[in-house]
Amino acid sequence: MAGPGVEPQIAGIMATRQTILVGLSGGVDSSVAALLLKQQGHEVIGVTMRIYSDAIPIKSRCSACYGPDEDDVAQAQEVCETLGIPHHTVDLRQEYKDTVLGYFRDEYLAGRTPNPCVRCNHRIKFGVLLQRAEESGVRFDRFATGHYARLAQDATSGRHLLQCAVDKRRDQAYFLCMLTQVQLGRLLFPLGELTKDRVRELAREHGLTTHSRPDSQDFVAGDYTPLLGVEEQPGPIRNTKGEVIGEHRGVWLYTIGQRRGIGIAQQPPLYVLRIDAAANTIVVGMEEELFTTTLTARDMNWIGVETPRFPFQATAKIRSFQTAVPCAVRSGEAGRVVVEFPAAQRAVTPGQVLVLYDGDTVLGGGIIE
Numbered sequence: 001m002a003g004p005g006v007e008p009q010i011a012g013i014m015a016t017r018q019t020i021l022v023g024l025s026g027g028v029d030s031s032v033a034a035l036l037l038k039q040q041g042h043e044v045i046g047v048t049m050r051i052y053s054d055a056i057p058i059k060s061r062c063s064a065c066y067g068p069d070e071d072d073v074a075q076a077q078e079v080c081e082t083l084g085i086p087h088h089t090v091d092l093r094q095e096y097k098d099t100v101l102g103y104f105r106d107e108y109l110a111g112r113t114p115n116p117c118v119r120c121n122h123r124i125k126f127g128v129l130l131q132r133a134e135e136s137g138v139r140f141d142r143f144a145t146g147h148y149a150r151l152a153q154d155a156t157s158g159r160h161l162l163q164c165a166v167d168k169r170r171d172q173a174y175f176l177c178m179l180t181q182v183q184l185g186r187l188l189f190p191l192g193e194l195t196k197d198r199v200r201e202l203a204r205e206h207g208l209t210t211h212s213r214p215d216s217q218d219f220v221a222g223d224y225t226p227l228l229g230v231e232e233q234p235g236p237i238r239n240t241k242g243e244v245i246g247e248h249r250g251v252w253l254y255t256i257g258q259r260r261g262i263g264i265a266q267q268p269p270l271y272v273l274r275i276d277a278a279a280n281t282i283v284v285g286m287e288e289e290l291f292t293t294t295l296t297a298r299d300m301n302w303i304g305v306e307t308p309r310f311p312f313q314a315t316a317k318i319r320s321f322q323t324a325v326p327c328a329v330r331s332g333e334a335g336r337v338v339v340e341f342p343a344a345q346r347a348v349t350p351g352q353v354l355v356l357y358d359g360d361t362v363l364g365g366g367i368i369e
Helices: 028-039 070-083 093-109 116-135 196-205
Strands: 006-008 019-023 043-050 087-091 142-144 149-154 160-164 235-238 244-248 271-276 281-285 291-302 312-317 325-331 337-346 353-358 361-368
Touching: 019 028, 019 116, 028 043, 028 070, 028 142, 028 196, 043 070, 043 116, 070 087, 087 116, 093 116, 337 353
Parallel strands: 019 043, 019 142, 043 087, 235 281
Antiparallel strands: 006 149, 149 160, 160 361, 235 244, 271 281, 291 337, 291 361, 312 325, 312 353, 325 337, 353 361
C-alpha cells in the first residue's frame, strides 16, 4: 500500500511555517520532536498533560506512564526554556480517571486484559488534550508527539495513512491504531525516520538534559490493585476437567498465558487458559493448550481503507512487541472480523488489541474477543 500514489505527509507541509503544538512528556523523544520542528523554522509550543492523582496512588514509579508527574512537568518546562518556546500544562486528571482508569478497572474486573495506552492515545492524548488546549486559548495548526511512527496520504483516496517507524525496535504504530482520519490529518511524528540512538545523540548535541532519561516501559509499575479500588476476592482455580486444584486472589491479577504467580507447583508447569469473571474462576492447563489459529475482534477502526473488501490477506499483531505474522481476514457478525492464522498463535488474550497491516501500513485495529 505504501507504493505509487502514497506520499509522506510531512513532505507536503514543511514548506510553510506553521504553529505546532508538541506534546511534551518530559522524556527524550518528545523533547527531540520539539527540537526538530523548531530547527525547521516552525513556531513551536509545548504542552504537558497532568494525569496523576494522589487519590488513586500507585506503589512504585519505575518509569511508568501513570505515576507522580512533578518531575515530568519540570523536565518539560526545562526543555521549553532551553529551546526558547512557551509551555502550557493541561489538567486532565478527571478525564483520565473517567476514560482510562475506569476502562482499565472495568476490563480487569470483567476478566479481560486491557491496553490502556491505546485507549489513552485515542481519547486523551490526541483527543481531549487538544480540545482543552484550544479552549484555553492556545492556537495551533498541527499537533506533534515523539511517537515512533510515520504518516502518509493516499494521493487517490486522500486517506491519511499510519505507517510503522523506520526503527522497528521502537515502532509505536500499534498503539496508534484507533486514531481517526480527523486526528491523523492534524498530526506530525518527527521521529518516524530516526533511530532511538540518533534521537539521544541529537538531545546531547543540543544540550537537552532529557538525553539520559530512561524510557517509560509500562502503564503502571508495581501493584496496580489500588487503581481497581477492590479488595481480594478469592475463588477457585480449576483444571480443564473442572477439578478445583487451588485458589486465586482475584481474577484481575491473572492474564491468559501467565505461568508465574499461579501458586500451584507442578511439572510440567501450568498456565492460565481462561478467566471466567462471572464465576470468579481461573482455568489452568498445559502450555500447548494456549495455542489457537482463530480469533474474533470487535470495534474495528479502519485506517488504511475506508471499507475493507473481505476476505483479504494481511499481517497481524496480537500484542505490541511481536513481529507481525501472516493471516487471512474475513467478515464476522455485527462489524466484527474473524482472523485465521496459518500458524497457531500463543495466548490470544481477550481485551488486548489486534492490529492488521499491509506491509508497513496499518490497515486497522480492534479489540480481541
